[in-house]
Amino acid sequence: MNTLNQMKLSFLSRSANEGFARVAVAAFFAQLDPTVDEIADIKTAVSEAVTNCIVHGYAEKIGVVYIHAKILKDNIISVKIRDQGRGIEDVKQAMEPMFTTCKNGERAGLGFAVMQSFMDSVKVSSKPGKGTTVILKKKIASRENNAQ
Amino acid sequence: MAVRIEQEEHHIIAHLSGEIDHHSAKEMRETIDFSVESALPETLTLDFKDVTFMDSSGIGLVMGRYKLMQSMNGSVQVCNVSDHIRRVMRLAGLDKLAVIEK
Numbered sequence: 001m002n003t004l005n006q007m008k009l010s011f012l013s014r015s016a017n018e019g020f021a022r023v024a025v026a027a028f029f030a031q032l033d034p035t036v037d038e039i040a041d042i043k044t045a046v047s048e049a050v051t052n053c054i055v056h057g058y059a060e061k062i063g064v065v066y067i068h069a070k071i072l073k074d075n076i077i078s079v080k081i082r083d084q085g086r087g088i089e090d091v092k093q094a095m096e097p098m099f100t101t102c103k104n105g106e107r108a109g110l111g112f113a114v115m116q117s118f119m120d121s122v123k124v125s126s127k128p129g130k131g132t133t134v135i136l137k138k139k140i141a142s143r144e145n146n147a148q
Numbered sequence: 149m150a151v152r153i154e155q156e157e158h159h160i161i162a163h164l165s166g167e168i169d170h171h172s173a174k175e176m177r178e179t180i181d182f183s184v185e186s187a188l189p190e191t192l193t194l195d196f197k198d199v200t201f202m203d204s205s206g207i208g209l210v211m212g213r214y215k216l217m218q219s220m221n222g223s224v225q226v227c228n229v230s231d232h233i234r235r236v237m238r239l240a241g242l243d244k245l246a247v248i249e250k
Contacts, residue, residue: 015171108207
């Protein structure tokens with residue numbers, strides 16, 4: 001088993017939960033003793049992914065957002081963020097920097113760019129009508145792995 | 149209150165505080181736009197000194213205010229940005245759009 005520790009979280013797609021989600025995930029990974037910068041990176045990437053579920057996945061309706069966070073071997077963390085919303089037609093296009101479906105200009109279209117910049121890997125799978133899953137991974141450079 | 153507005157002649161300073169995400173950005177945006185649209189300043193300063201977290205919603209917030217000020221031939225300054233927030237802003241090329249001071 002490559003998974004040393006894990007936690008699951010599910011919550012309604014209300015925007016008030018964006019802060020809760022990123023803080024809860026960051027608190028779980030605190031056992032690895034990450035640096036302040038690493039925590040900020042994780043919080044920012046999780047915030048982007050959760051916001052996508054709320055703004056795009058479920059849009060006008062309220063659904064459930066699922067998070068599965070894992071601590072893997074060699075200080076690698078993995079966060080899966082999943083919704084069962086409307087899905088993405090063209091994942092490649094959605095991941096292009098500055099691409100946005102927002103018309104009033106208040107969303108920058110940089111969610112995936114932020115995730116890619118702050119994490120080591122970002123995997124997105126989606127089916128229109130079925131929902132979207134994002135898997136974020138990052139190696140925590142800090143100290144020895146305390147989770148064993 | 150997530151935004152405190154300080155108004156001088158031709159100049160508005162919006163002191164932002166707390167966490168900027170999709171949830172909180174809306175209220176911040178409305179507060180800033182209300183004072184800008186009623187005072188019509190020449191410059192708008194967004195002060196990030198007390199901002200503890202920002203995701204790409206903050207980029208949208210700055211970009212939107214930049215467009216608003218530009219429509220009135222005004223300008224936007226961003227100040228007191230932490231290293232992490234600066235990284236998020238750089239991703240968007242905001243450093244080319246608005247003057248970012250340390």
